[in-house]
Amino acid sequence: MQRRYTSLAAAGIATALTLTLSGCGGGQGDRVTLKLVAADYGDGTGPGSRQYWDRLTRAFEKEHPGIKVDVDVYNWKDVDKKVADLVRKGHAPDLAQIGSYADYAAQGQLYSADELLSIPVQADLQPTLAEAGEVGRVQYGIPFAASTRRLFYNKKLFAQAGIAEAPKTWDDVAEDAELLKKQGVKTPYALPLGPEETQAESLNWLLGGGGGYTDDIGKYAIDSRANVKTFEWLRDELVDKGLTGGDPATLNRADAFARFADGTVGMLNGHPALIKQAEAHGIDYGTADLPGKDGPAASTLGVSDWMMAFQHNGHRTQVGKFLDFVYQDTNVLNFSRDFGLLPVTTSAAQKMAGDHRFGTLQDFVAPLRDAQFYPANKTSWPEVAKALKSEMGAAVGPKGDPSSILSDLQNMAEAADTAGG
Incomplete structure (x- = not known):
């Protein structure tokens, strides 16, 4: 997994x-x-x-x-x-x-x-x-x-912030994160775009925004308009508003999971390994379908x-x-x-x-039926994934330029794909 x-x-x-x-x-x-x-x-x-x-x-x-x-x-x-x-x-x-x-x-x-x-x-x-x-x-x-991935949320923190149910849309995520922040939650939404597993967290958001790493015929489409708009939303609505508890480019997935298990994270995308970790620390958590731009995401990362x-x-x-x-x-x-x-x-x-x-x-x-996977059938994918891990997080930083960064990654991916082919 x-x-x-x-x-x-x-x-x-x-x-x-x-x-x-x-x-x-x-x-x-x-x-x-x-x-x-x-x-x-x-x-x-x-x-x-x-x-x-x-x-x-x-x-x-x-x-x-x-x-x-x-x-x-x-x-x-x-x-x-x-x-x-x-x-x-x-x-x-x-x-x-x-x-x-x-x-x-x-x-x-x-x-x-x-x-x-x-x-x-x-x-x-x-x-x-x-x-x-x-x-x-x-x-x-x-x-x-x-x-697969689902949204994990801390039921106790949600209740204290007056949130009755898990978010279904990105706007819900931003609104709930604001309420959690007002209650003093250190990390309302954990967004791990550090070098450990950026390619996973990114793809979850890209899918929710109608994009992905490849198009319908399997060609890289990292800099698609849908993908750029997704990262602009993350930068403007979560990171710039102080709802991620710090710079996502420095947060690794393992650290995000540990903070959730410590009770200092309101919500984050997680895979099944977080179940055991959260339960071992006595966290009263819930899971839900990943939120998307206009409703629950049609698919999740597999x-x-x-x-x-x-x-x-x-x-x-x-x-x-x-x-x-x-x-x-x-x-x-x-x-x-x-x-x-x-x-x-x-x-x-x-x-x-x-x-x-x-x-x-x-x-x-059940989400496996419609899950979207990395393009692991491409020999270029390991090289592309490495570049995503090192570069993607910067797109949502204070001076982040999603269009420029995703364009650079697209050019690199196309070159690697051509060389591998």
Whole structure:
């Protein structure tokens, strides 16, 4: 679930080892060790993803005694680089569960989803997530963890300010933020446009204003008129009026979440990980659809982390068996429950609905149907996202010029896209 809302993990240092008993290399009777590099979704207070994978691989190996799965788990800041280093050295793992897949797909290094997954499992992937994993209409990225965004608000602070319900429009947000400010709330609206996750916060607002990072045919449209007007509104109606508690360009998402959990933030856009954080601090919170320019936003940001399978070791059959096991409902729901992320299969999402054990998390599932994702199928996206993180926040500063900054970002994105293509 990014960049994000948490982190992935894993990169192996050794090449997957194939012990061939029949001499056929890759045949049904071979004993094979698969190498999986995975990300750690833990929050530092428990065993994290390692325990999840240990439990899952033991169950899989019991059903498939000819296949062993060796998992290396790394934190988010290291895992993508670990996989990249392995691939560069010619030791690609069989599987990697990381943040992006497009570069490897473009280089012809990955199996497609239909080469790996059984038809029922592939058909069960949530459609918006499966489509976000496509390059050239072929799916290479298999969604593993997902999240959407909703507005979180502090019910106690809202009540003290005389606010009866969550805002539905941007004007409501500004009005409610003014009321919270008058009550002495330090940060009426937390707007994290710092270098950690600016691309996420920005996209939520762009969608609410009828824009986005790309147009209907997939070309970058960062400097569209709708996007410029969105950032002008943020600058004029929230930041300049002192409703964000400081300069958004210096506020990271993790800090914004921590302030909400401390009870000093009135409202902010948040993903499911904030549920556990807020509840651990005893915050009486509510969630609502993201406000848009003229009403609730038609769509929200969806974020997915990806599972992919490299062709390097030739273990297609064994990898496919393992992935069919990974995406069984029990395993998908166990992961969602352990880490507060959304199920990536339709059947698991249906089972989550109405299950009290998942609490508020259920409210984040339905928005996946209409969610908008980063253009992760573009090889240029990592470079563009890096530029957004470093530049976007300045557009709403005291001397911010959204038109100029978004134009510069558009030019950079077009150049990166051309080079990548």
